Amino acid sequence: MLLTCLVIALLTCFVSPLITKFLGRNAGWVLALPLLGAAVLAVSAFADAARSGSADSSGSPVVQQWVPWMPTVDVGLGLRMDGLALVFTLLVLVIGALIMVYSTRYLEPVGKHGTFYLLMTGFAAAMLALVLADDLIVLYVAWEATTLCSFFLIARSGAGAREPAIRTLLVTVAGGLLLLAAVTVMIIATGTTRLSDILVDPVWSANGALTTAVAVLIAMAAFTKSAQFPFQAWLPDSMVAITPVSAYLHAAAMVKAGIYLLLRFSPVFADVxxxxxxxxxxxxxxxxxxxxxxxxxxxxxxxxxxxxxxxxxxxxxxxxxxxxxxxxxxxxxxxxxxxxxxxxxxxxxxxxxxxxxxxxxxxxxxxxxxxxxxxxxxxxxxxxxxxxxxxxxxxxxxxxxxxxxxxxxxxxxxxxxxxxxxxxxxxxxxxxxxxxxxxxxxxxxxxxxxxxxxxxxxxxxxxxxxxxxxxxxxxxxxxxxxxxxxxxxxxxxxxxxxxxxxxxxxxxxxxxxxxxxxxxxxxxxxxxxxxxxxxxxxxxxxxxxxxxxxxxxxxIRFGGVVGGWTGSIAPRRHLSIPAVALIVIAALAALTIDDLPAVVGEPSDPLDWVLVVLIACGVVAMMQAKTLIAAIVVTGVVGFGMTVWFLQLGATDVAITQLLVEILTVCVMVLLLRRLPTTFEKTPPRQHVIPLLVAGGAGLATTVGVWALTGRREMSPASEYFLTEGYNETGGTNLVNTILVDFRALDTLGELTVLGVAGITIAALLRARKPSPERSANIQDHSPLIDARDNTVFVRTAAKLMAPIIVAGSLILLLRGHYEPGGGFIAALVGGAGFALAYLAAPSDRSARVQMPYLLLIGLGVAVGVGTGFLGYLDGSFLRPLHPEVFGFQATTALVFDVGVYLAVIGVILASFNLLGRPPKRGGQPLVGGSDPGAPTHESDVSDAPTDREKRAEGESAASGSTSSEHSRDHANNPEESDEVNAR
Amino acid sequence: MTVAITAGLLVFGAVYLMMKREMLRVILGFILLGHAGNIVLMAAGGTSRRDLPYGSPEDLSTIADPLPQAFVLTAIVIAFSITIVMLVLAVTGNDDDDTAAAAKEVQE
Incomplete structure (x- = not known):
């Protein structure tokens, strides 16, 4: 019954935007009803309990309900309504309903009231959860939820409300932290999260110091919430909120939460x-x-x-x-x-x-x-x-x-x-x-x-x-x-x-x-x-x-000071800190650890040394490279070295992935090369000393660490399980892939999300800030390179043939991934390589056929992953793979999950080609011919609208000679623009 | 031992490049650091067993550990996406990778 009340309140909150959409401010009439209904339910439940005689130790009738949530840590949605909770439940719901009705006339006839009703009903639900909670964690979450609701309700009341809302939030959140401390101490001291058990726990009479500490914490938490001295200031300050909000805040919600907390803990502390x-x-x-x-x-x-x-x-x-x-x-x-x-x-x-x-x-x-x-x-x-x-x-x-x-x-x-x-x-x-x-x-x-x-x-x-x-x-x-x-x-x-x-x-x-x-x-x-x-x-x-x-x-100032210790224009200052720390840790470990287990088996193979030499050459070449192109090429050498290393270590799938990523990394870097200088800065030899020392130390520490800390045990039980049971459990023979999509799919889903966020970050970055202008290629007029159309003819012909084959091949790799080398990641990278070829073969950026809704693909990928996850609930848990038989074939939802992986990865690759390779119209115009490569091209880079505004602004300042108020407001809204104008 | 040396070499190059001024070199340093992290992960699974982890093998003593492989596989792709983000950061924002131009400005 209590759960029903709470669910009603929550549902009211969820549907309120929809109702407001149709009814506007009159939504309050409708929203008041479920609140009143929940109040009636609560009273009848309590009356039933009183009749049936279920009462707690003090003799007050009580209604209880326990919905397990995290049984392993004994956290549940524990609800309990005794007399005190009933009083506050009625206040929250009835006053809430009255204010809903009142709001229908208080609010403007037209306007957006969706967030208002959403937050108000949310506030009611949070307060209800608070007073009904029988679990300290639920109580704490509800307490913080009321803080957040009040913050947003105050903050949405206009520009002047921002500062009061923040001050209110700071004070009440500080109180929330005190409550969190009290909750933690109580849970540790009593070993349970159940409020009704905690209140009658013998620990209170046994341990005076603990009781005093918790009493102080609870009292302070309640003082912040109920605006008691010395935390009283936020209450009048929050008057900027609109009247229905203030009425609820003051009469039944926010400040009454503190009173409720004090009354709730009064049986324990009344004698302290x-x-x-x-x-x-x-x-x-x-x-x-x-x-x-x-x-x-x-x-x-x-x-x-x-x-x-x-x-x-x-x-x-x-x-x-x-x-x-x-x-x-x-x-x-x-x-x-x-x-x-x-x-x-x-x-x-x-x-x-x-x-x-x-x-x-x-x-x-x-x-x-x-x-x-x-x-x-x-x-x-x-x-x-x-x-x-x-x-x-x-x-x-x-x-x-x-x-x-x-x-x-x-x-x-x-x-x-x-x-x-x-x-x-x-x-x-x-x-x-x-x-x-x-x-x-x-x-x-x-x-x-x-x-x-x-x-x-x-x-x-x-x-x-x-x-x-x-x-x-x-x-x-x-x-x-x-x-x-x-x-x-x-x-x-x-x-x-x-x-x-x-x-x-x-x-x-x-x-x-x-x-x-x-x-x-x-x-x-x-x-x-x-x-x-x-x-x-x-x-x-x-x-x-x-x-x-x-x-x-x-x-904030203190944060700035602390941040200042690490902040520096020279990245090497803070990038060297972890390296130096690594050296220090390794040195300490070398001095203190003297007993290592024996090495298991023979960790090296004679052929390995070829790879070591190859990697060494690549690394040294990277350090020596003077031009960007050279550096990128030798980066490829190291990457391919790594590919062979993985093959050598029996990791085929990893090797394939590495190979593909190496190719795509180079492709993406090439896209950016035209926006970067061609050569690196020359540094005098004496400036090499410290970096070489730090790098050498870190490298040595790594080698010693890897030598000392790995290869000294048998295979882990988890890996043994995957090897022996992987096939039986999943029906897949590619065990690495089964780990990715069957056993540890939640990890993979997390990774998909990271990929997705990376794609969105790229898009957001490039939409918010224009990339550096392209630099001239300095091509001579009579060079055969000048005509892109002519000199791409071979690669274009090849690409026409190959690109579809590559994309189709990637689909095959996707489908077979569960059994043989392949899978979502590899398949998507192959597909991405196909698009890369299509892009590079195109005679110009604009004609490259890679326009696809990349953000949609990323979103679809994550959605498919999450969707398969929910499908897993059919068999008990999130992301559990199902193995249904379809037309007599053994199918698996792990494959569907892999499709999600595929979509997300290919989305990110397409995002980089689309955004970097074919910048939006506002991007820089390439400079043709041999003019000054470093010349700033701001004029051609700004989009049309700001240019117009700038012209107007310039005209105004030229005409009046001084800045008019409107003018300066215009500038205040566009600080960047005003800088540009001022610069002229 | 070979894996340990490889990891050391990669970290050596990575740290050296990260202490350079240009963003692109820092990014290349991060790529090397990613390689180093991957090879360390592989080493954590043991490098004495190197047979492919496919099917349901009878004798586990020669089979490579599949778990670090799965970790490394995703790590490579994540590192790739991080590389792209850093590359984009290199071309957006201040155009201060161009040390030659900056030096010229100072002279003027």
Whole structure:
């Protein structure tokens, strides 16, 4: 049942873009339904559990579900709903649904709202997963998911939202890391990831230090999420988000995640003094700071943001007190806060939309004729202020009672109650400021012509009115919440808690506190102008935002400093580091290792020495080469040497691959030669000394390492298995190929992806930046080389014949790869060689017949690979090869997988020929004749559109002599262009 | 021993070329380094058994280890694609491989 709820929420998230596509902003109507449905499901599941009597140790009914996910490491999608989870589930889903409905009128009628609904439903799903999680890993993932959702929701609210979104992310991610640390410690200490087991684990009473450490980590994580001192700054900062986002963030989602975490771990830590002290201190400071700061705001939304901070502070204080009474208060206040805060935010959004401002100073000049909004908003604000007959009053009474009965030294109840009372007085004052600021101010009553603001449509104010009315109904009949708060507080206290709420408790101490609060609050409201004048000059000395920003800047600067150690224009500086490290490691090893196993068999063959000499010649020639062509040719020598080496070692397939790659590498290099200088730099002899020493040392280290560390054991069990069972298991005789496509296909799939990414990288690089201009070939006029058409006649004729044969041959190689030398890689390389021939034979770049949708081929290759992988699930696991019989023949899906390999590899080869050999139109024009080879050809290289713009820009600056604002904006958008223009 | 010497030679050339200024030489160095890595992988499987790993052999004592072969096969293709990417990097971006032209500019 719980899984169904979660799946419903996730599905809602997945389909939301589609629904939004058809319904636009009205998608909220549809999206609210599954959320409500999931809420009903959750309640009925819980009611069933309560009836059937399945309860945990504390006596709270509980619904559990465990879906195995990674059984080997004991991680599963563990879901568990006790009373506490039920309370938060209802908040998340019901408030979420209200906000969805509200969004249908808040959002613009036209516009793209797909990401909004996607992220909001995703947010709901993440919160649901968080509160239902019974597995710490799931809990942590959900926690981070809410962080990401809030980041994207804030960030999508326009250009000004970028910085606040990043600051929010930094603070909340830091909290996520703390939670990760706590989760890791808990899993290691208890040996399980199951939250319900961890909470009752004996380790907490046995190991005090551990308990304290985890309590601090959890508390800090929750502080970042719930904007508690000293991490409070991000909450008002994130006000840039649109109103539905803020409403959800403040009422039911983001910040309530922290409260949930604290309540969840309260049974374990309620007796840990660090926990009590931290929570009560941070909570009270935040409550006071938020309440006072709220009173100074002009922006109604900002006022609400500080108010949330303050209310959360009170909640954290209640959890910090930790008595059953206090937890009961926390649960009911969470509910009350969710109702009035979501309503208030939505009303501010209504006012903002109708009056086009939410600034108290501007609203004072308007006449808001919005009777429904005004009344309902007044109700919600009264609930926040703790006025009798409203739910806020009930919850505040419960809170004050808990504070008056707080355990500990005698002064504790007095201090906590006094602080809470002061915070409540300011709460009363800012609640009044909110309503009076919106509707009360009539700065110039006389003129009432233009600035009359009328009521919005009922669909707009319907959702918040519902929330505000619920606060009234539940305030008058608070006993309706008895059951919910009882189970919630029981789960959070870890012992039986009975909650009975009534409108009238008799003449109890907390009533007098409440009355005092209301009395002083009323005085503050009456004297509000004087209060405001008195408070205006004082500002909080340190801005939390500046701290975050400074920390961020310093981190980036520190990164720059660390990066600077390795960054250098001379690549040799950092490229030599690994080589030197290799030498050092080898030297250390030579000094410490003195006992090596015996060499097995005879690792060398007399013929090998021929190859050693061949490779040595090639390597030395490469080092000596003065021109690029020479270097490339001798690179080929080494490559062919390697080919023979592989043959000599019994690796036919590898040898074929090496041979083909060698050919293709040379072909690709030739394509680039025309863009590079013809000769290398001459270096003075003394500059050879250090490179030779480093290279020599590294080479020696390699030789000694290979000699000492290889060839001293028998064949590995894995290889023996492949040799003895490979044929029986796969039906393929080419064991190397069966390893590639049957046994270790996941590796190969990874490699395909790397190839694909390489192809895309090439394409992206060449599309983003133009390649260096081509250089002149310096061909004489009477040279026979001047006419490409004539002198390619032989190779063209040959290619016409050979290219199709080569491509066809490659297909044969592909098909037989499972049994004989061949397979996807080799076949694709042969095919690629065919295309290379077709390209090289063409008289000009343009006429080469290699145009194929290379990116599509790469994508198809990876898709085929992944698709075959999923096919493997028919027989149990990803990428498991199937061996169906087709028309009496033994077929294998490994062959299909090899086709994927083929497509991806050939895609990459085609990409390089197409992109490098036939550069797009914007590429450099080859210079004809013997003009200056190094001449820059920027003029001919820029594409048409920027050229026009440049001309205009030039004309403008020439005409005006100075840069106009539009002009400079144009430049700001195109920094590269402006550089070019400036350069002229 | 021969394989060890070959690997050493390849690393020698690779490191030397990578400490040069031109991107193309650095790339050639990387190609050599790729060869060296491949031959080391082959050595890891043992070079005393050199018969082709085909079919279902009876006597395993002379058959080459197929596992490093499979690794090397894919490694070669990956190295190829990395080479292409590096080659593209050599021709995009700053045209500073041209040391002759750069020197001329400095003189001017």
């Amino acid at each position: 003094s660090v926990w009590n002290v931290m929570l009560v201190t941070a909570g009270l400071i935040t409550a006071l700071f938020g309440a006072i700061a709220a009173l100074r705001r002009y922006d109604l939304k900002e006022l609400l943001a500080y108010s949330t901070m303050s209310q959360l502070g009170l909640l954290v204080t209640m959890i910090g007190i930790g008595t059953p009474e206090a937890l009961k208060a926390a649960v009911i206040h969470t509910i009350a806060h969710a109702l009035f805060k979501s309503a208030l935010f939505m009303f501010v959004g209504v006012i903002d939309h109708s009056a086009h401002t939410r600034d108290v100073r501007e609203l004072a000049h308007m006449k808001l004729r919005m009777p429904v909004t005004a009344t309902a908003m007044g109700l919600a604000a009264a609930s926040m202020a703790g006025v009798p007959l409203l739910l806020g009053f009930v919850s505040k009474e419960t809170m004050l009672k808990a504070f008056l009965d707080a355990p500990g030294p005698a002064w504790v109840p007095w201090v906590v109650t006094a602080a809470a009372a002061v915070a409540s007085i300011f709460t009363f004052a800012y609640s009044a400021r909110l309503v009076l600021g919106a509707f009360g101010g009539r700065a110039d009553r006389s003129e009432d012509s233009d600035d009359v603001v009328r009521e919005a449509s009922p669909a707009f104010w319907g959702a918040p009115v519902l929330g505000a009315t619920a606060g009234l109904v539940l305030g008058v009949t608070p006993f309706l919440l008895d059951k919910l708060v009882t189970v919630g507080a029981t789960a959070s206290a870890g012992e039986e808690v009975e909650a009975h709420f009534a409108l009238w408790h008799g003449l109890v101490p907390e009533l007098f506190v409440s009355l005092t609060v209301i009395a002083i609050g009323t005085m503050l409201v009456l004297a509000r102008h004087r209060v405001h004048h008195a408070m205006a000059p004082y500002d909080f000395p340190i801005s939390g935002l500046d701290v975050v920003d400074t920390a961020r800047e310093q981190t």
